[in-house]
């Protein structure tokens with residue numbers, strides 16, 4: 465299973481794939497470092513580190529206390545074998561908590577994790593718990609810049625900031641067989657809902673890890689844990705606000721979910737019809753083969769009958785002594 469995909473169609477050699485993978489990690493690292501500059505002795509967590517595409521660049525900065533965790537055990541095992549042993553790495557559970565003390569980290573970053581996390585609120589609160597007061601979260605998520613890569617964008621639906629809250633495509637997909645669901649958010653929605661837990665200092669609707677590209681790429685944000693962080697539950701973060709955009713977003717979200725079901729259903733029906741056609745073709749090929757087999761069987765029966773006729777004929781029996789003489793001469 466490829467967890468972080470680099471298409472072999474576009475990058476035909478292993479070196480090209482590895483180079484592209486490394487470049488993305490390096491530009492994401494630069495993006496994070498531009499927002500939260502290096503400071504000796506920072507404690508940093510890469511939440512959802514995958515195979516360390518970004519963490520490897522932090523590993524080259526001296527004097528940091530680095531931790532990486534991910535759901536995916538095989539990626540973590542690979543990292544434990546290939547990364548410096550000073551980096552603490554572990555596989556975490558599906559749901560919080562993480563095995564970390566309160567107020568531990570100066571910086572937590574998550575690249576392409578919240579962009580697939582539908583149950584986001586428990587994790588946001590968990591990351592807040594383990595951030596130091598004043599500590600910073602840098603997280604990427606799907607937004608306006610990524611919209612055209614998604615299911616609705618591809619079918620021509622335009623991004624609509626005021627009618628979008630948190631919108632999920634491919635809701636039931638899992639991380640085991642695909643990229644998981646795609647979670648899109650608008651800026652006002654993040655400021656409203658994430659802003660209940662953390663101070664949102666910066667929201668960029670595009671360009672995560674793409675310096676100079678102001679139109680595409682994931683959205684990303686820089687959020688700080690307040691010095692005093694009141695106790696909150698996931699329901700507190702999720703509850704709709706009186707903002708009229710909440711209602712617009714809920715209605716549009718439902719409409720797009722129906723359209724997605726219709727769209728996917730149409731595709732599945734087309735696939736089923738294709739498979740049925742293929743089955744039909746195979747059946748008729750099988751029918752042809754069966755006819756051919758029957759014709760051959762009949763030929764075999766006919767030939768066997770003709771052999772028996774020859775073997776039982778008078779001339780065959782009369783010529784038997786001659787055949788025996790010829791056999792002996794051949795043997796001599």
Ligand SMILES: C[S@@+](CC[C@H](N)C(=O)[O-])C[C@H]1O[C@@H](n2cnc3c(N)ncnc32)[C@H](O)[C@@H]1O
Nearest residue numbers: 512513514517518533534535536558575576577
């Ligand atoms: C698209 S990958 C990005 C990996 C890495 N951050 C990078 O940029 O290369 C998303 C990662 O998030 C991880 N993930 C998803 N949900 C998670 C969770 N609840 N806890 C930890 N990791 C999670 C997945 O296993 C996957 O490795």
